[in-house]
Amino acid sequence: MMIKVANHIVSWHEEMTITDLLNKIDDAHPYAVVRINETYVSRPNFDKTTIPDNAEIFLIPMVAGG
Amino acid sequence: MPKYKLKVVKTIDYKRPEIKKGYADQTLHIDISNADIAIKPVEQKTKDIFVGGKGYDLWLLWNAVQADTRWNDPQNAICIASGPLGGTPIYPGSGKSIVTTLSPLTESAMDSNVGGYFGPYLKFSGFDAMQIQGKASRETVIFIDGINQKIQMLDATGLPQTAYELSAVLTDHFADGKPRNISVVSAGPGAKNTLIGCLNFTWYDAKRKHARYKQAGRGGIGTVFADKGLKALVVRWDTVTADTNMPADKTKLKDVAKLHSREIVALDPKQNEMARIGTTHLVTIMNDHDCLPTHNFRYGSHPQAPNLGQEVYRRLFDPGFDGCWMGCTVACSHGIKDFVPLTGPFKGQKVFVDGPEYETVAGCGSNLGIFDPLTVVELNFYCDAYGLDTISVGTGMAFAMECYEMGLINKTHTGGLDLSFGNRLSALELVHQMAAGEGFGQIIGQGIRKMKEKFAGDFGADAAVIADIGMEAKGLEFSEYMTKESLAQQGGYGLALKGPQHDEAWLIFLDMVHNFMPTFEQKAEALHWFPMFRTWFSLCGLCKLPWNDIIPEDNKDTAEPAKVIKHLQWYAEYFSAVTGRTSSPEDLVAMSEVVYNFQRIFNLKMGYGRRMHDTLPYRAVGPVTELEYESRAERYDTQLKEKYQVDIEGKTTAEKAALMRQLREEQYDKLKDAVYERRGWTPDGIPTVETVKRLSIDFEEVLEVLKVNGVQ
Numbered sequence: 077m078m079i080k081v082a083n084h085i086v087s088w089h090e091e092m093t094i095t096d097l098l099n100k101i102d103d104a105h106p107y108a109v110v111r112i113n114e115t116y117v118s119r120p121n122f123d124k125t126t127i128p129d130n131a132e133i134f135l136i137p138m139v140a141g142g
Numbered sequence: 143m144p145k146y147k148l149k150v151v152k153t154i155d156y157k158r159p160e161i162k163k164g165y166a167d168q169t170l171h172i173d174i175s176n177a178d179i180a181i182k183p184v185e186q187k188t189k190d191i192f193v194g195g196k197g198y199d200l201w202l203l204w205n206a207v208q209a210d211t212r213w214n215d216p217q218n219a220i221c222i223a224s225g226p227l228g229g230t231p232i233y234p235g236s237g238k239s240i241v242t243t244l245s246p247l248t249e250s251a252m253d254s255n256v257g258g259y260f261g262p263y264l265k266f267s268g269f270d271a272m273q274i275q276g277k278a279s280r281e282t283v284i285f286i287d288g289i290n291q292k293i294q295m296l297d298a299t300g301l302p303q304t305a306y307e308l309s310a311v312l313t314d315h316f317a318d319g320k321p322r323n324i325s326v327v328s329a330g331p332g333a334k335n336t337l338i339g340c341l342n343f344t345w346y347d348a349k350r351k352h353a354r355y356k357q358a359g360r361g362g363i364g365t366v367f368a369d370k371g372l373k374a375l376v377v378r379w380d381t382v383t384a385d386t387n388m389p390a391d392k393t394k395l396k397d398v399a400k401l402h403s404r405e406i407v408a409l410d411p412k413q414n415e416m417a418r419i420g421t422t423h424l425v426t427i428m429n430d431h432d433c434l435p436t437h438n439f440r441y442g443s444h445p446q447a448p449n450l451g452q453e454v455y456r457r458l459f460d461p462g463f464d465g466c467w468m469g470c471t472v473a474c475s476h477g478i479k480d481f482v483p484l485t486g487p488f489k490g491q492k493v494f495v496d497g498p499e500y501e502t503v504a505g506c507g508s509n510l511g512i513f514d515p516l517t518v519v520e521l522n523f524y525c526d527a528y529g530l531d532t533i534s535v536g537t538g539m540a541f542a543m544e545c546y547e548m549g550l551i552n553k554t555h556t557g558g559l560d561l562s563f564g565n566r567l568s569a570l571e572l573v574h575q576m577a578a579g580e581g582f583g584q585i586i587g588q589g590i591r592k593m594k595e596k597f598a599g600d601f602g603a604d605a606a607v608i609a610d611i612g613m614e615a616k617g618l619e620f621s622e623y624m625t626k627e628s629l630a631q632q633g634g635y636g637l638a639l640k641g642p643q644h645d646e647a648w649l650i651f652l653d654m655v656h657n658f659m660p661t662f663e664q665k666a667e668a669l670h671w672f673p674m675f676r677t678w679f680s681l682c683g684l685c686k687l688p689w690n691d692i693i694p695e696d697n698k699d700t701a702e703p704a705k706v707i708k709h710l711q712w713y714a715e716y717f718s719a720v721t722g723r724t725s726s727p728e729d730l731v732a733m734s735e736v737v738y739n740f741q742r743i744f745n746l747k748m749g750y751g752r753r754m755h756d757t758l759p760y761r762a763v764g765p766v767t768e769l770e771y772e773s774r775a776e777r778y779d780t781q782l783k784e785k786y787q788v789d790i791e792g793k794t795t796a797e798k799a800a801l802m803r804q805l806r807e808e809q810y811d812k813l814k815d816a817v818y819e820r821r822g823w824t825p826d827g828i829p830t831v832e833t834v835k836r837l838s839i840d841f842e843e844v845l846e847v848l849k850v851n852g853v854q
Contacts, residue, residue: 082412105698108655109427116423116452118430119655134412137693138427139651139658139704 228683237467330529336587339364505536
């Protein structure tokens with residue numbers, strides 16, 4: 077019942093979405109993209125993407141790039 | 143016995159200078175019309191003003207051509223340079239070559255920044271830059287042997303046509319048992335038979351034991367190369383270490399290089415995984431943000447886009463450490479081994495494909511309505527092998543496909559080909575036709591601007607419609623980002639000096655996703671700062687990916703996260719350590735501002751470079767058709783009501799789309815005003831005399847160009 081987020085262990089619950097996770101952690105950066113294991117998820121899908129138990133989450137600080 | 147012959151027609155011996163603080167301080171000039179080879183010193187003033195790389199290239203090109211020189215005149219030059227930091231093997235992304243020429247598409251100065259070993263090897267062989275003019279009567283190979291200190295021109299017969307085979311043959315021929323010592327530059331039959339040819343620059347993959355290549359893709363540089371009768375350039379150099387560049391302060395260089403290199407190793411796996419999947423992560427991210435071009439930039443997303451995303455290419459790429467320059471920890475140059483094409487001269491054979499990268503996936507995939515990843519791989523392979531720019535090929539074919547679907551052209555024009563979006567076999571057939579200079583592919587290979595003229599003039603297509611949907615500006619095809627919802631990125635494309643390529647400014651995330659720059663002034667500031675700083679990479683022989691694609695973990699807490707301030711400081715330390723020219727981040731931007739303005743004036747010299755040349759096709763600005771409007775009706779209706787305070791009650795889609803067009807075009811025009819003012823340009827987009835004096839480029843010939851254009 078745990079997930080790993082940016083090297084920290086965070087408790088997990090059923091149907092936890094990315095939005096839920098970002099509300100839960102202490103990080104105000106306006107993330108537009110996160111990665112769940114090998115899958116990239118963008119902000120328009122944060123509300124509808126659930127996180128599986130034991131997942132590793134990477135918060136991608138994408139601001140410029142290209 | 144080989145099937146080819148290489149006959150030496152000219153050899154000169156030269157004394158290789160010692161590299162000092164990143165510079166060889168001389169340039170190589172070759173006129174292939176008369177086999178003339180000259181070596182010239184670099185003046186200190188040139189070094190101070192133009193820094194190196196693209197700056198040197200542009201200065202050489204400026205002096206080589208006149209205002210009436212055309213791309214296929216012998217006077218037109220192809221200039222290739224590294225830069226003072228180029229060839230450093232311990233700092234990530236330090237192996238780029240920068241190429242310039244007068245483009246057959248834009249008729250003005252074109253530049254392209256490309257990986258591979260050529261630029262660094264050229265410098266270590268004794269030349270900060272090389273310039274090639276003239277035209278050869280026979281296919282010519284130029285061999286620069288930095289080890290034995292000689293330069294040769296060779297007549298070539300019987301060499302392979304495709305870059306894929308040619309690179310392998312020439313690497314083997316000149317390697318003397320050490321293929322890693324060789325880098326080859328070549329084009330291909332597609333470059334010869336179209337105006338959208340690219341150059342392939344090789345690097346030797348020691349693990350897989352064959353030459354790999356990267357492309358100087360944009361603007362038809364490969365076409366100029368082929369038109370000159372050049373078959374290939376070959377450079378040979380020996381071992382490269384941190385000492386080869388003779389940095390001013392090796393200890394400081396090693397310290398800062400270690401910081402950046404180790405940070406990438408630590409953070410890339412947690413961020414975009416470029417060392418594993420290159421730039422393919424962008425496909426689904428762009429799709430999710432409605433920025434992935436589909437069906438000729440009509441729309442920004444498609445349900446099948448994940449078929450082209452990183453989850454697929456992660457499994458197709460052959461794992462390995464794939465850096466296009468030695469020691470680069472970004473290592474994003476991935477490829478696919480044992481790929482078997484279904485069509486063309488390599489049909490049924492196993493080949494190694496370099497790529498695809500994001501631009502190729504979007505251009506030759508989603509923008510054509512093709513969502514089969516293997517078709518994209520095959521288009522990628524043949525474009526490279528034929529010497530064709532995948533971006534211009536993709537954007538050009540997308541335009542033709544939309545014209546076909548709209549009934550503006552039909553099978554009588556396409557030679558019987560069905561050009562419906564998604565027709566994979568037709569797309570592949572067109573690429574083969576481009577290489578052969580035959581059929582409808584020959585027409586597409588002329589680029590969108592000439593297609594527009596032909597479709598309207600010869601085929602009777604509606605000129606206004608094709609002006610709106612033909613995605614070119616300044617004559618160059620758009621690279622692969624949707625800009626309808628980002629005014630700043632419209633500026634990023636429309637105001638780019640060489641045409642709509644994203645390497646000057648990529649502001650989609652800052653502007654549209656994060657809304658970090660809501661005012662005109664903020665957008666103008668971004669459209670000043672980002673092109674200036676991004677130009678600096680090409681002055682120095684660098685790749686920009688390490689700057690802002692792998693980001694420090696504490697970057698988000700800095701005052702200006704988009705600038706990645708920590709890395710700016712590192713780059714300033716890097717420049718100072720190699721050149722001994724103590725520099726701050728502000729100094730780096732100032733260096734670029736000089737060259738940037740010079741390039742704008744170069745455009746002016748060639749008859750371009752004014753406000754009217756910064757025009758965009760409306761497809762880049764807003765919805766052209768009612769169908770496009772209706773596909774995002776809620777978004778557009780809301781904007782009309784809330785942003786523009788328009789009462790849309792009772793208005794038809796056509797009326798709302800027309801209103802939207804008027805308002806968005808006004809916004810883009812206002813943006814131009816704000817950017818020109820910020821850059822120190824006149825309202826017509828020309829640098830003022832005060833600006834060129836401030837930048838110390840107030841040479842007599844520069845002031846004369848300004849005067850001719852009414853600025854004095």
